Amino acid sequence: MAEQLRDSKRHARKLLEVRNLSTAFFTREGVVHAVDNVSFELDYGETLGLVGESGCGKSVTALSLTRLVADPPGRITSGEIILDGIDVLKLSHEEMRLLRGKKIGFIFQDPMTSLNPTLPIGFQIAESARAHMGLSRKAAEDRAAELLSKVGIPRSRERLGDYPHQFSGGMRQRVMIAIALACDPMLLLADEPTTALDVTIQAQILELIRSLSSEFETAVILITHDLGIAAGMCDRINVMYAGRIVETGKVDDIFEAPKMPYAWGLLDSLPRLDEVKGTRLRTIEGLPPDLIDPGAECRFSPRCKYVRDRCRVEEPELSARGEEGHLARCWGTEPGGWIQ
Amino acid sequence: MANRTAALEGGAAARRSSSLWGDAWRRLIRNRLAVLGGILVLTFLTLALIGPLIAPYYYGQQHLEALKANNYRPIPPFSPGFLLGSDDLGRDLLSRLLDGAQISMTVAFVVQAVVLLIGLPVGAAAAWYGGRVDTYLMRFTDVVYAFPDLLFIILLSVSLAATPIGEAMNGVLLVFIAIGLTSWVGMARLVRGQLLSLKEQEFVEAARAIGVSDFRIVTRHLLPNAMGPMIVAVTLGIPGAILAEATLAFIGIGAQAPRASWGKLIADGQQYVRSEPHLVVFPALAVAIALVSFTFLGDGLRDALDPKLKGKQ
């Protein structure tokens, strides 16, 4: 029955529809177009990856979804965000506040600084439950204990009164996950949740996110620069570069046959176990462009090995490639293009 | 070996000057209050230096005829020959204010010199040698810290008033030294804190490995890195010194007649505050502007040199 419900929801509408979202930062040096005309969709329960290097706009996209972009100097300059049928950008501050925590949970990157050092973690977990679900202190405490054990912290009830500094980095991130999931949100935004952690802990945290989101049927937008993580966790992937989405599709499609030179470069740059010892690491030459005045050309063209004149003049649109839902932004890989 | 060290040091210093100090300077310039403070500070310094040259009269000179002409009352401001008026002894207020400026600026720098002279070595030694040395030095600072400042200064000033030091510069020198002796603890703790965290860094280990002497490591490698907070501390410590001197002069300790510390001017002018307020207002304004300008400059320096803000606009 739950399955059917879920399926029917899936066919009825999407959880998240983002259309032409643009977010800019108004600085002394100029306007930085951090997110430039980004559109994508997310199904209920689906896990989407936002992949790209530092500065490509993936974090700002996530912050924009929940309207947490620091204003000033940032501002969402155009676009539409429809979450569960609600037009997010048209909400008042108060209405938006009610949405946060309740429908959208956020896991931040650095667990060392993202928790309030002067409050017990039990309190911090219970806070949103009390604010949005109207639970009494006792009920919220119970829920916090329950969540804490769900995220894998032993003797959860005893540890409710402990402070963040009494936990290791990995455990603090688990607490963050508990906080994000406290009100059973429909959407979970995870901004590089494991970047600040040891490699051995990374796998545990990712597995935790995966199992919990599956259990609660939470949709996840996972932001990462690490393709390996994206491959293991996501149903679909958006590859971002210089504030635009340059390729999107199901995870298998993209990893097997990427259709955009930047995506190739990313995959290529991953060191492989079967490589000949002593081979140099492959990099993508050059640096990302200045987001203040990007110009009309393809943003990747200065670094692209397959660049032609057309690329330097006009930016390609996201257009379809072979498989369903697989789109790429590249003149060269379009049907009839010069890249095979 | 020596060349390599020199190259390391030179290279590092050059890189640093383009990033840390350059950034800091640019940030400072953008802070309007700090710039205002800086300009005022420079003005005071200039006045202090050339004061005696540009003052209309000698600050102790009594103009008895002018006073008589005014019924032996203090002459009001904007009178001919007395731009800011005079006091009840016929002494030109402007000239006396300039002398006060000289006293205040001298106090600012002499006190901070004493603070650095004592605080820096104490803090550096405590941080560098650690262990017993650190413990004893810190206990020593605890004792000095526990001593009620003003009490010590007054005690010292009054006790030694009749001695050669006490009479030097009309009693002004003694006050400066006394204030300095009670103010160095903060600097010592600051230097110690800074050096303790820097000491653990790898470049210190590297320098040691090359064979650089302890003294050189501290002076050439550690202290320059701690300079930022030290500069801020010195600048922000000046208002306290000026305030202390003025307060003491108000109750008659320190600058002796005929020298015109601003505090003394206010004390003298008290009784005329209703009839001839300029005697209190002008010196009070002078004190206020001096205090505020150093404070703004110090705030600006602190914001500009804050390492956390590096990279942010």
Next chain:
Amino acid sequence: MLGYIVRRLLWIIPVLFVVSLITFGMMHAAPGGPFSKEKPLTKHAVELLNKRYHLDDPIPIQYLKWAGAMVTGDLGPSYRYPERSVNDIVGDGIGTTFHLGIMAFLLSVIVGVPLGVIAALRHNGIPDYVATFISVIGIATPSFVASILLLVFFSVGLRWLPTHGWDGWAKPTAMIMPTVALALFPIANIARFTRASMLEVTRKDYIRTAQSKGLKERTIVTVHMIRNALIPVVTILGPILAFLITGSFIIETIFSVPGIGRFYVQSIGQRDYGVIMAMTMLYAAAIAVLNLVVDVLYAYIDPRIRYS
């Protein structure tokens, strides 16, 4: 924690000891004695007086006698006011000085902290400029200048407040100006510091986490921001208390408040050794104890600090 407190308290004793030594030394290093000035005493009379008060004993002996008496609570005779012992003088005044100091402290915290918080929350807005303005006035105005100005406006000019006559709560109007004059500088410093601290806290990651939970703005400010912002502010309370203690004497002098502060300068000038020693010890002890209180408070607020 208890061990820490005990250790700190014990440590105060040797510190006071050293302080007393230094003070005693400095006092006697100054030429002259309590009876060598002012009154037209014959040299013979002075000798007799010195002998009577054992002022002709070698200095170390005098010190030991004083120390011995002090430990039993006897602060010795006052040389200036022979009818009264130092215990009397100090006993009378200490309560008043303490009262003035505490009131000024409370005023500076009650006004300074909210001023700083509001200034930070309405950064660059009107409240910020008002608070900054008040702070500037506070730093720019030495307490004696503030006293004079207050007296001129409110006593002589408007005749609302009396120029002197402190009598505790029996005469509230007499308490206003001394307290305000003393508190002005601390208010300014606390406000500035609180504002800076709050501004820093607003930029912290955990505030963003709190926002992502969808909490009310007011909750975020009161529950998350203020607590963290006040932690650094507690660290400057120590120096502020020291300032209030040592600086109160000038207020007491100007407003004729009957505390022990106003005996400061007089007793040093008059070489009234007993009073000087007593006051130095009291002030030093007060500063040390208050610093301990502040440090304990600091540990209480910040759960990351635990003294072993």
